[in-house]
Amino acid sequence: MGYSFTAPAKNWATEPIERTEILWIVIAGSWCLFMFCWMIAWHWIGNQNMANEAYKTTPEAYAKKVEEFTAKYTVRQDKSDPSLPVVAPPPGSDVYLAASRWQWRPIVEFQKGKSYRVHISSLDWDHGFSLQPENINFTAYPGYDAVVTMTPNKTGTFGIVCNEYCGIGHHTMLGRIYVKE
Amino acid sequence: MAITTAQSPFRTDPLTGLRIDLTAQALVKVNAVLAVVFLLVGGTAGLLVALTRWPAVHLLPADLFYMALTAHGIVALMVWIIFFEIAVLYFVASTLLSCRLAAPKLAWTQVVLMVVGAAMTFVAILQGDSSVMMTSYVPMNAAPHFYLGLILFAVGALIGCGVFWGTLVIAAEEKTYEGTLPLTVYGCVIATIIAVFTIASGAIILIPTFLWSLGLIKSIDPMMYRVIWWAFGHSSQQINVTAHITIWYTVAGLAFGAKPMSEKVSRTAFLLYICFLQFGSVHHLLSDPGLSSAWKIFNTSYMMYLAVLASLIHGLTVPGSIEVAQRRSGLNNGLFEWLRKCPWGNPVFSSTILSIIIFGFIGGVTGVVMSVEQVNMIIHNTIYVPGHFHGTVAGGTTLAFMGLTYYLIPVLFQRQVIMKPLAALQPWLFGIGTSIFAIAIMGAGTLGVPRRHWDVTFAGQALGFEWPGMAQMMLAIGEIGGVIAVLGGALFCVIVVGSILIGEPVPANAKNIVAPPADAGGHKEIGMGGFEAPGTFILAMVLFVTLVLYYFVNFKYLATLWTLT
Secondary structure, three states, X not given: OOOOOOOOOOOOOOOOOOHHHHHHHHHHHHXXXXXXXXXXHHHHHOOEOOOOEEEEOOHHHHHHHHHHHHHHHEEEEXXXXXXXXXXXXXXXXXXXXXXXXXXXXXXXXXXXXXOEEEEEEEOOOOEEEEEEOOOEEEEEOEOEEEEEEEEOOOOEEEEEEOOOOOOOOHHHOEEEEEEEO | OEEEXXXXXXXXXXXXOOEEEHHHHHHHHHHHHHHHHHHHHHHHHHHHHHHHHOOOOOOOOHHHHHHHHHHHHHHHHHHHHHHHHHHHHHHXXXXXXXXXXXXXXXXXXXXXXXXXXXXXXXXXXXXXXXXXXXXXXXXXXXXXXXXXXXXXXXXHHHHHHHHHHHHHHHHHHOOOOOOOOOHHHHHHHHHHHHHHHHHHHHHHHHXXXXXXXXXXXXXXXXXXXXXXXXXXXXXXXXXXXXXXXXXXXXXXXHHXXXXXXXXXXXXXXXXXXXXXXXXXXXXXXXXXXXXXXXXXXXXXOHHHHHHHHHHHHHHHHHHHHHHHHHHHOXXXXXXXXXXXXXXXXXXXXXXXXXXXXXXXXXXXXXXXXXXXXXXHHHOOOEOHHHHHHHHHHHHHHHHHHHHHXXXXXXXHHOEOOOOHHHHHHHHHHHHHHHHHHHHHHHHHHHOOOEOOOXXXXXXXXXXXXXXXXXHHHHHHHHHHHHHHHHHHHHHHHHXXXXXXXXXXXXXXXXXXXXXXXHHHHXXXXXXXXXXXXXHHHHHHHHHHHHHHHHHHHHHHHHOOOOEEO
């Protein structure tokens, strides 16, 4: 009687709880409460938070925005891949990045310390936006235009890797962001 | 000695004294053997994945890699585990309550449906046009029978839960047990309630997706798919957690005569699972657009981490109950004499204790940290994620199931386990291999390496770049660990199948392996400083400090990133 696999003792509901368990519940419970408050607090005390801004769109409408954005701010063709335009939007502006099989378009150039409203969406399947080596990761859906305001704090060349599986060419799907002084 | 009742023949197992319904025994055997067969299939697919992601080997071409990865996810994560869980449900409800199994014909229908469903989905994957990964996010599409197979499999599992509940009703009506349900049965009830929620969610999203694949529905919203699919996908892992924790309690009782430290605490912790565990599905949506932070925080924290609290409680009470039992039987010196003198060479015990350690330190700590809304941004969809869930599902669930299997072979099949020295080694091989795999690829994930990716060297890509040398080394070490784990898994399959086929019969005078009443030794005053389980408390505090440090290390790393608002 009283094993885990047999019926418990008749007084199981009123038996006193042993000291080891009580102390552990208090410690573990306090930490759980702390983690909950900290996650909320980081929205005020931290500088890295998920934006809550997103809009319904369609792949066609979004593709059009990306096209207009690219046409407006293209400064050169990229050295690594001359077929890709490099777009340098002014600080504070809306930036449109499109994921499709199997590319992130266009390549953009930011200035360090300046903020940009970066729109992320997909034109076909689900894709991943994984900025490396910063290691910032978001998901892109078709039909949803998500906006996150980014302020680069380092200069350099940053790769965008697709980290949401999107078919046979998934591992060839890349993009790029340049950040200059 | 066989006893026959009006309804169904029973036998009394000479080894354990358990009264076993022969129909239930046949069904438990079939489900368990099918589980092991699928473990072998899933493990083989896993080996192919590991040998491809190991950069120096890079075995498969891209299309076969994605196919093997889809197969590995579905077979190892769903098919093997759910077959084994059904076996556990039938065993627990019938044998532990000395009851006949309800509706044997329905139970056989469960077996057929799950086999047909699993085979159908597996064939769809092998045909090559359903390499959509386990998650099969729309609008990426698989062949219709890929979804249909999953639906049939789920219906079979649902029937299994019904048979379990039916058996409990019979046991209550026929008064085959007295008083409150044993903790083990109670844990299984919790698991089946979560299972019904899980399967309902799966039906709600997979049936429309099946119709969509046939062209009968025009489109499925990608966000709706992900939200509901994860109510199925993550919840199915919550069934596993509940099931393997139930098995920890059971094995602690069977192998040591341990009694739960407090039934009240353990049962309340299980109840917290029912109330709060399902919210955890939102972990997978933290980096998705269109969902508010308030919604994400409420859900990802399991409503103020109350389900995490439950897991932390089980993490203390299971080893704590073993410590109390060991101390009562005389191993009361110092902090850790009870632990040193545990039967480390007994695979039933070593599987269980390794499962507790790996689930807590590798799967648990990382799971809590990565499911913080903000920290998820530096982890989402990197190879860190499979690192984490191999800590929970391979190191936690699979290893716990292996331990129970070693216990059940002599009971159900009345055969001795063969190759005893190798059987003693096997849990260590699988546990250590899994741990190396999980920790190393989490290291690579921390450096940004993506999951589900055939070629992280980006060979021939104009926009390619090189990962830090450390990331590549971590990948290589991890996949070597993966190969070791697969060897451990293969050894398990060989030992189980071998024992069933050629194991020696259990001798008639074999020792009763349910331990004698633990407090028979008369050691009433145990422990130190008023604590009955001081050693376990110290170990729990080590886990606690690890969790706190790791939590803040991640925030420190997060704080160095670009500003994101």
